[in-house]
Amino acid sequence: MLSIAAINPKFNTMILFSNRNAWLYLTFLFIGLNACSSEMPLEEPQATEVANQRLSPVPASGTVMMQAFYWDVPAGGNWWEEVSTKIPSWNHAGISSIWLPPFSKAQNGPYSMGYDPMDYFDLGEFNQMGSVETRFGSKNELLNLINTAHTYNIEVIADIVINHNSGGNLEQNIFTGTNTWTNFTPASGKFNRTMYDFHPNDQHTHDWGVFGGYPDLCHHKTYVQDWLWKTDYSVANFYKTIGVDGWRFDYVKGFEPWVVKDWIHHNGGFAVGENWDGNAETLEWWANEANASAFDFACYYAMNDAFDGNDLNKLNSDMLWKRNAYKAVTFVTNHDTDEIWNKNLAYAYILTHEGYPCIFYSDYEEWLDKNKLNNLIWIHNNLATGNTSILYTDNDEYVARRNGYGSAPGLVVYLNNADFWQERWIETNWSNTAIKDYSGHSAWMPTTQSGKWVKIQAPPKSYSIWSIK
Template sequence: MGQNGSLIDWVLTRLRGYPRPALERMRLSHRSTPDNGLMIQFFTWDSKHPNMSWWQHFETEVPRLADLGVTQVWLPPPNKAMNETGQGYDAYDLWDLGEFDQKGVVSTRWGTKDQLVHAIEVAKAHGIDVLIDAILNHKIGADRTETFEAVPVDPQNRLRDLTPPREIEGWTAFDFPGRKNHYSTFKWTQEHFTGLDWDHKKRLKGVYRIVGGSHKGWSKFVDSELGNYDYLLGADIDHRHPDVRQDIFAWGEWVLKTTGGAGFRLDAIKHIDRYFLLDFLKHVRRATGREDVFAVAEYWSANVKLIKPYIYVFQGLVTFFDVPLHHNFYRASKAGARYDLRTIFNDTVVKFRPGDAITFVDNHECQIGQSLESWVGANFKIVAYALVLLRGEGHPCVFYGDLYPNEECYDARVANALQVFMKARKLYAYGDRTDYFHSRNCIGFVRSGDAQHGGCAVLVSNADQGHGAQGVIHSVRMNVGTNVGPSTFNSMIGTGSVDVSADGWGTFTCLPGAVQVWVKNDFAP
């Protein structure tokens, strides 16, 4: 495929059918149980605990998370950042997990290596796996500058050179003096990067493609946004360089064995050579002897057509955050009653390939003020969480900021509802699903249950809440299954019950703009 070629065209011309869905081949829990799996992103952008390290905070919350049905935790990047407050996305040294005196501190923002390892041990004892946030696209915070040839390119079209090659001074030498060759002796120089965004010699910001020597330019196997989306920020890693590949492959094996982690969240894959990532995952599986290593990729696009080819290319080794579904939630929260709930799953990963979808409502990058701001409003967020947690398709991920009190994005109503839905997922949301997409402002569904778990009936509404004060409520007739016999279904939200006939039919109600969940068994919060 040429540099300007379309990934979609490239895939379609070679399409031999999609691989088996990724989720059915991955471990979703540290224990093999018939219970639903559930992921939580255990941090917000500015997370900081006032009395303990973040790793210690996570450890203390493990029993509660297990009780709520969490089986996987996505923790923030454990690597040393460019400064002591860095979240880790400003990756300096992947091999320093808070163990060496580098960047003026031993601990990372989140804690020490020993605290991380101990917290993961506690999590596994409670049946919870931990995912390592892998920042493999770039490095930031070099130890010294180097002088080399580079070409400034148009930031809006990285395939267009602005001037001939010229000498620049860049922060590209990573010596890691504080680590003293522990774990890895590899030192990074300009030959291991494709580009950077700062000429220290002239104090000029831009996007510079490094040229000369063995440099091959931007990778062709990245997203085509901005002409070529290899470059994102910092010193952009050249994943084709054999020494780079060897070091990162070794790190992937080491970090899972060292920490006890069960898999990866892969950051910013739009910008990373996709064949490198595929080889990385294959290597880690072979080296650890685990064919069920979990991996979820962040490909940030609301257009499911752009994600489909990546699903094909990664051969069932990667799941994908359902960003299109998140954007549907975001648009629905803005549109209010004007949004047709019957279309909420249109053009999403979970509708196209539920076995490859990690569904979510919000995360740290969606928060207000962040570069990908698309925060789902509180009223609709409750609806959204009911849909991702209880319908049964995809593998859901809840957000720390929606569950735990914090100064950035907490809403007590959302947190209270979320806890109920997490409990309902753990105890009741099993078996086949029957949809009752009643009207544009009210949709419902029934989960039939299985031998070990009860089922549930759910209604969600985005109607104007003012209608409820006038006595207008949604009423939907749904069948919960002939196996339940004459029975009563009780509300998990507030009070109320629904009588179900011998043939399984009952009339379920919901206030405008609300969510209602019914279960046959009594609910004890």
């Protein structure tokens, strides 16, 4: 048995339970009853109704994140208003933060997804790059969205693109001997840039990475640092004044991790970096150097191999959340990559394990069963506590236990990738205690033995999640 000691009170232990009603934590003891009988027939049970309401407002730091966009959301300036209408239901489901796309004016104006930034201070109020509004809407609509999110105690995470810029004018570049698109005179009148602010320049020729041939910002320049994060007139401080609570840093392979660390030092807030690397050790190194969280690509690729490759032993692989759950943002898909087909098992995995899970907008609103996702969010926010012990794996079975924290009970999750019902004896956190499947997939309500053992089951290509009744 592999035990992973990484209790995460910020994201899904102590904070989550500080405001919960006491009834959730009571353990009902039944002395003398055996666990689920081995003679119980293995047959498809009737689904049971599972409570799916929040007991109290979820704290606004580190519970479940919603990526509130997908690639090529409808153009026309209505996206901020669309997302605003979702906030009440997302709050009711247990979402505690929303990650918004880059919201400043970009080169492609009303058609841009924001990853080609031109004017960081134009949030949809200046007539440049072919429009006043951005693809997503106006500045006032953005501010209304942020205020609505805060009304419901939901944090706003801004997508920050600071590796590269786009939309500048041509200038004769003395460092390249050619004409380059490095002369930026944004309509906001803030953060004008020239060849001296990009690579190569009079300070050095390059940094860690260039993206798409765009002009590559030089973060060693004091002028660039001051305008991006160090001063009261910086981009970071401007975003803070409109209500931004945290940061998602795009393409962090393009600049050194000290940039993110210094940004957080001057401005605070939760931060997560997109370090697109499947090596858990590399992710941990970057997160430590940047003093930030990282998207757990190691977990993502392991889930793809496990669920789509029909080998759940792959879930024994090294992942960032196993090394440091405080630093791991887990996810099933995002706007850039969508490889996992068996998403139901993947969401059951990230919403019962340690780390800070992120749900993709299209999965939640369009592609998957919203009620099942809401149920998993409820389970995550109310039951998924303590460190993790992996109890059993084979090609199509995976069983893990969250060991609870304080009075919080923990859970057992059983993932079944086979085409038929399966059952297994496992060791729980509880002796002589009635338990049930909070996913509603199994009607069994067994009682654990005095030695904490019990038999549980899981439906084909699905999961069950067990905790105290």
